[in-house]
Amino acid sequence: MYKSFSMELAGRTLTVDIGRVAKQANGAAFMHYGDTTVLSTATASEKPRDGIDFFPLSVEYEEKLYSVGKIPGGFNKREGKASENAVLTSRVIDRPMRPLFPKDYRNDVALNNMVMSVDPMCRPELVAMLGSAIATCISDIPFDGPCATTQVGLVNGEFVLNPSQAEWKNGDLQLTVASTSQKVIMIEAGANEVPEDKMLEAIYMAHDVNQEIIAFINKIVAEVGREKHEYISCAVPEELFAAIREIVTPEQMEEAVFTDEKQVREENIRQIREQLEEAFAEKEEWLELIGEALYQYQKKTVRKMILKDHKRPDGRAITQIRPLAAEVDLIPRVHGSAMFTRGQTQICTVTTLAPLSEVQRVDGLDENETKKRYMHHYNFPSYSVGETKASRGPGRREIGHGALAEKALVAVLPSEEEFPYAIRTVSETFESNGSTSQASICASTMSLMAAGVPIRKPVAGISCGLVTGDTDDDYIVLTDIQGLEDFFGDMDFKVAGTKDGITAIQMDIKIHGLTKPIVEEAIARTREARLYIMDEVMLKAIDAPRAEVGEFAPKIEQIMIDPAKIGDVVGQKGKTINEIIDRTGVKIDITDEGAVSVCGLDKVSIKKAVDMIEMITKDFEYGQILEGVVVSIKEFGAFLEFAPGKEGMVHISKISKERINRVEDVLTLGDKVKVMCLGKDKMGRISFSMKDVK
DSSP, X not given: OOEEEEEEETTEEEEEEESSSOTTSSEEEEEEETTEEEEEEEEEEEEEOTTXXXXXXXXXXXXXXXXXXXXXXXXXXXXXXXXHHHHHHHHHHHHHHGGGSOTTOOXXXXXXXXXXXXXXXXXXXXXXXXXXXXXXXXXXXXXXOOOEXXXXXXXXXXXXXXXXXXXXXXXXXXXXXXXXXXSEEEEEEEEEEEOHHHHHHHHHHHHHHHHHHHHHHHHHHHHHOOOOOOOOOOOOOHHHHHHHHHHSOHHHHHHHHOOSOHHHHHHHHHHXXXXXXXXXXXXHHHHTTHHHHHHHHHHHHHHXXXXXXXXXXXXXXXXXXXXXXXXXXXXXXXXXXXXXXXXXXXXXEXXXXXXXXXXXXXXXXXXXXXXXXXXXXXXXXXXXXXXXXXXXXXXXXXXXXXXXXXXXHXXXXXXXXXXXXEEEEEEEEEXXXXXXXXXXXXXXXXXXHHTTOOOSSOOEEEEEEEEEOSSTTOEEEEESOOHHHHXXXXXXXXXXXXXXXXXXXXXXXXXXXXXXXXXXXXXXXXXXXXXXXXXXXXXXXXXXXXXXXXXXXXXXXXXXXXXXXXXXXXXXXXXXXXXXXXXXXXXXXXXXXXXXXXXXXXXXXXXXXXXXXXXXXXXXXXXXXXXXXXXXXXXXEEEXXXXXXXXXXXXXXXXXXXXXXXXXXXXXTTOEEEEEEEEEOTTSOEEEESTTOO
């Protein structure tokens, strides 16, 4: 049965059609927000997948280019692999919803969102987030929802709920908040140094709007929701836990787990696993559950010691940051490099500078975003965690971490006018034991400064964790979580920023939400930690951007010319500009507004090319003294070239103060001579005199 539901959301109508399309999915919501249309579906397998110890959730966000009236480029003319924006949107949908599925559920679940029409006033990413939640809530798939998502922008100092594409891109805040009916469950933000109190205000505003959406979803579920299906629980039997505790006591597990060396801990657990496998060799049904049971045992041990005894696995205090180190210029010949180490997490970031012609082209659903000048790429090889597996290119996690670091740093980059370069930073993970994304932000800040990029302020990042008890006020917030505390804890709250405000947030949780006191404490704690990291380590390695780019980096000089004279610089079929490039070895980019960027490896070649361009575009005036090269000799005079495509003539009577019979008596091809401009002759050509030069 087809039913339609509507609500007013941030000044626009949100309409959800149920039972109109995709009726064979477990749940389907045909979403309309303004003219933006997204089909969101939720499907689940009938049985759990064999041999896995995790919940197999798959989230897809499909950008159909017909939604913005485009035909895909290339020979195939089909949409290709998911864009970076599609991957990031899928992650933002996944992160708040995953903790709301049952922990012992192992059926495959797929959430698919197909963007079919885009209204620039209503961002399709938001519609997909709401659509996934609604499709899952009305389905028969077990889910402890509903949840809702709201986005907040900051334009001219005022908050904007669910901003348009233009407001989202050009404002000072890009905040996404997901909530249940009681708590915040996900925060994602990019910001232009928004102060902590302002950020908290925006988070709470979004949370309040989410409550209105949740009431709307509850209404839909009450009318068309299906009864949740029964499923086979994959929980570890309590009798197995009891048997394990008889062999490995809580005190023995605590001793195995509590060490600051990741490798030592892993070896201790490996030995315990071998002991258990030997003990249960005849109980085949238990052998395949030992891994999950051991994980749960470690988790309970770590959580109990942190929450009750305030004891962390590596012996640190609750607010203590691991040992820090930083250095720059460790990689020769690159344009900039830096390494940041925090405990067993180590990142090396390399910066590369290039002309603006090398910006990344973006072909997506946002008509306002067609290029990216700053690119941050993050790599996570298996050796960084002591594993052996082949590299298959960046996965969703790597793309997400790179985007988070990019978001954190773009707010402090100089404008194109101040620094006419395309910029790429690549963070290589040398070693990982917690929060490599935030370490990459610290390393990238130093690498950019080492490369001579005049960033406005340094940026640092840090992550806080959380362990909760049975009540809302029974919790511990941990500064600088390592891998074990991330795996067994309830939260990974990453915040990056300058001394004056936040530039990026990414918050993931494994529980059903955070209270306001937890959010406030985490944001306060991360501010204190990032300022400490900046002052104690980063700024001691390099305290300011270098005055100039390095020896091996391209040098760029930018000048403005009259747009009407761009054709003179380019020449017929590019002849003039190509000749300048051939003579000087530089690279030249010209915008429609007349901004000319000249890029080369040495300043002499750049100046030579700039002089040529200025000579081509300048209007000669009477009395100007210039230097030209003789390129042609006629009976009546000589033609001089001042720059490619820019010539003038010296009449034979203007060559010498004494009378000469032949031009060749004074000049030969290739001679460099100084002349004075006399204006234009009767034929409109620029005329010069050698004899009037003083």
